[in-house]
Amino acid sequence: MCGIAGIFSHKPVASELYDSIINLQHRGQDAAGIMTYDKRMHKEKGVGLAKEIFNSENMELLTGNIGISHNRYPTHGGFSHGEVQPFWTSVPYGIALAHNGNLTNYNELASEVTKTETRYLNTNSDSEVLLHLFADALHKDSPPQTSKEFFELLCESVSNIFNKVRGAYSVTSIIIGKGLVVFRDPHGIRPLVKGERSNGNGGKDYIFASENTMFYAMGYEPQGTVLPGELIYVDENGEIFSKRLIKKEFNPCIFEYVYFARPDATLNDVSVYRSRLRMGQNLADSWKEKYPDKTPDIVIPAPSTANTAALSFANALGVRYSEGLYKNTFIGRTFIMPGQEERKKSVKYKLVPQELEIRDKKVMILDDSIVRGNTSREIVRMLKDFGAKEVYFTVACPPVKSPCFYGVDMPTKKELIAGNMSEQQIEKYLEVDALLYQTIEDLVEAVTRRGNHYIDRPCMACLDGYYVAKDIDNAKITEMEEMRTFDRTSGDSVS
Ligand code: SF4
Numbered sequence: 001m002c003g004i005a006g007i008f009s010h011k012p013v014a015s016e017l018y019d020s021i022i023n024l025q026h027r028g029q030d031a032a033g034i035m036t037y038d039k040r041m042h043k044e045k046g047v048g049l050a051k052e053i054f055n056s057e058n059m060e061l062l063t064g065n066i067g068i069s070h071n072r073y074p075t076h077g078g079f080s081h082g083e084v085q086p087f088w089t090s091v092p093y094g095i096a097l098a099h100n101g102n103l104t105n106y107n108e109l110a111s112e113v114t115k116t117e118t119r120y121l122n123t124n125s126d127s128e129v130l131l132h133l134f135a136d137a138l139h140k141d142s143p144p145q146t147s148k149e150f151f152e153l154l155c156e157s158v159s160n161i162f163n164k165v166r167g168a169y170s171v172t173s174i175i176i177g178k179g180l181v182v183f184r185d186p187h188g189i190r191p192l193v194k195g196e197r198s199n200g201n202g203g204k205d206y207i208f209a210s211e212n213t214m215f216y217a218m219g220y221e222p223q224g225t226v227l228p229g230e231l232i233y234v235d236e237n238g239e240i241f242s243k244r245l246i247k248k249e250f251n252p253c254i255f256e257y258v259y260f261a262r263p264d265a266t267l268n269d270v271s272v273y274r275s276r277l278r279m280g281q282n283l284a285d286s287w288k289e290k291y292p293d294k295t296p297d298i299v300i301p302a303p304s305t306a307n308t309a310a311l312s313f314a315n316a317l318g319v320r321y322s323e324g325l326y327k328n329t330f331i332g333r334t335f336i337m338p339g340q341e342e343r344k345k346s347v348k349y350k351l352v353p354q355e356l357e358i359r360d361k362k363v364m365i366l367d368d369s370i371v372r373g374n375t376s377r378e379i380v381r382m383l384k385d386f387g388a389k390e391v392y393f394t395v396a397c398p399p400v401k402s403p404c405f406y407g408v409d410m411p412t413k414k415e416l417i418a419g420n421m422s423e424q425q426i427e428k429y430l431e432v433d434a435l436l437y438q439t440i441e442d443l444v445e446a447v448t449r450r451g452n453h454y455i456d457r458p459c460m461a462c463l464d465g466y467y468v469a470k471d472i473d474n475a476k477i478t479e480m481e482e483m484r485t486f487d488r489t490s491g492d493s494v495s
Contacts, residue, residue, distance in 0.1 A: 001260055001408055002085075002100040003027035003071035004192075005209040006172030008180045008234040010199035012036075014062035016207075016218055017069040021050040023214035026262060027100075028073030031084040035096040036067030037176055043096070045070075045084045066180050066236075068172040070098035073409060074487070083123050087131045092139045094176035099127035100210055101168035101190045102407040104471045104480065109133065109165065124487060130169060133161055138175075147235040150178055155243060158183050158231045162246050166471035168253075168406035170226070172208055179235040182208045186248040187468050188228025189406045189459050191256060191267040195220035203238045211265040225268050227454070228252075251468035254458035255408055257447050258397045259305050259368045270451035273308055278446035279396040280312030280366070283438050287317065287394060294434055295319065296364035296392055298357060302379060303327040309396040310366040319364075324357035325379070347378045359387035369397035370426070371410065373417035377430050390433040398440045399423065402465045405472055405480050410462060412481045440464060 003024025007013040017034045032053055033045025042062045046053035050071075070085035088096035103109060103126040113119050113132045121128055137157035144150045161183075168189035173181040184192045195207045195215040207215065212222045226232060229246040252268045253260075263273040287294075298320045301310030304327055314321035328350050363383055370376050376393065383391050399418030404410045413419040417426055427435040438446075440463055448455055461467045472480075 001027050001073045003210045004069065004098045004100045004170060004172050005207065006068045006098070006174070006180050006182055007066070007205070007207050008238065009065050009205040010201065010203065010238075011065060012063060013065055013067040014059050017062075017067050018050065018054055018059065019214055019218065020207075020209055021054075021069050021071055023262075024071045024210055025050060027210055027260065028071035030074060031072035031081075032070060033072075033084050033086050033098075034062055034067060034069045035086045035088065035098075035174065036062045036064035037094070037096075037174055038064035041088060041094055041096060041174075041176060043086065043088070045081075045086070047081055047084065066174055068096060068098045068174055068180075083125050085125075085127055087123075087125070087128050089131055089135050092135060092143070093178060095131065095135050095138070095173060097127065097131040097134065097171060097173040099130055100170045100192075100407060101185065102126060102405055103130065103165055103169065104167035104405050104469065104476065105165065106483070107479070112164075126167075130161070130165065130171065133164065134158070134171075134173065137161075147179075147233075147237075147239055147241070150235070151233050151241040151243075154181060154231060154233055155245060159245050162186055162229065166469055168469070170210065177236070179233060180206070180208075181231070181233050182226060183231045184226045184228055185469075186229040186246045187251040187459070188225075188268070189251060189253055189468065191252065191261070192226040193267065194223045194226055194232070196223055197221060199238075204240075206234050206238075206240065208232070211261055211267065213262050213265050222266065249456040249468065250454050251457055251459040252455060253406065253408070254443065254447055254460045255369075255397070255404070255462065258443070260408070263308055268451075268455055269453040270447060270455070274450060275447045276308035276396070277312040278449060279438060279443065280309035280314075281316050282442035282446050283309065283366070283394055283396060283436065284313045284316030286439065286442065287313075287436055290436060291392075291434055294390075294392060295362070296390075297361040298322040298324060299364045299366060300324040300357070302365055302367035302376075303351070304329075305368040306366050306396060309368070313364075313366055313394065322357045324354050324363065326352045326354060328352070347375050348382070351379065351382070353382050353386045355386045358383055360389050362390040362392070363388040364392045364394060366394045366396065368395070369400055370395055370417060371400055372415055373426065373429060380430050380432055384431075391431075392434045393427075393430060393432045393436075395435075395437045396443075398437050398443060398463045399426075400462050402462050403477070403481065404462045405467065405476075406459060406461070406469075408462070409484075412485070413477070
């Protein structure tokens, strides 16, 4: 997962891009970068949280009214400074690009870029390949003169990407002397929303980002979603051009609603908060049906992503919602941390049970999802250590059985608990008195029931094994898992 943003404004954009990174920090905590341009490209990027990378001195150098930003959470490539986005190339024009997603035919594309197009790849990142493919198709002997002509060339270049590139990609890009460009893959797997505000002079400023959580504070009005297969271009004068270049099924990631996105975001014209409330309601209905005799004394969310679903679950069951697990917010998400040992160690530091809420009670834990199962098992053990009479476990997401190759850094199938155990076996492994997962049908209902959306069918390949871009078979799974394992262990680029 990553977070991206692109801003065209009547005033300098650096501070608003910084605000975007801060507001999208939950989507990637490993690294961040900003690029802006006036007559030249200006960049600042580094490894760590935004507040560790940017300061008043380096921000002052990021001049210009057009720029892009990136929060990194690696799903391809290593962990070094050289892999931090945005990437850029000086030919043609000077192009910078930030990408959220994962290209599933990286090896074929990398070999095309290096052998056929004789370009040099400086990293193992799929985003660098995407940049070169984009740049290569924009390289013409007689460059277009007008914005309209340039937009036509952009349509050609992005159509070329849509034809060649498989997987998930939402992109923001700046091109020197031309403006801001954004596009989203034909299935719209990763999010990309848009907003605009008046510039007080009869014109408009534009923002495009992974989530719209910061729009209100910046004075932008949400304008819905960039459509799958759509290209949008804002030229240097603020004239906007857009075209949906290809129409395929719209399959946005369902896991954004379960776990990744902030609850105050609206993605693909569906409120994340409302979808989580419905996840809790649907789960409560199933619980009542399956376990009419098991009513918990309290419902505790595994904080914080599950809070919203736990609230509606408790309401629907008529029992008390409790903050029986205190979360230390200064420790990052365990799912995001590389390295199993670190992950295991951090659960006890991160979650502290409140004995008063737990002792002698029938405790229901509601979690957003179970990936490896280690955190869930530790939570259950902690509750028992603190005197819970019975522990029930409910999960807002159905069993995660298959890895994600579309931009979420999931473990290999071997490491996914539901990829290897039945629900009965998981119940035993967790040592709980009852376990209930959301069904796929109820999750889809929770996400798609309301909202003025165009979603045909969300991507839920990690739940049902159906990879929406039809680009994954068993051989590809092996190839992608090996590549990811290599990236995690080698962890470096040449720069
Ligand atoms: Fe999202 Fe799962 Fe699809 Fe990956 S496989 S894009 S996590 S729904």
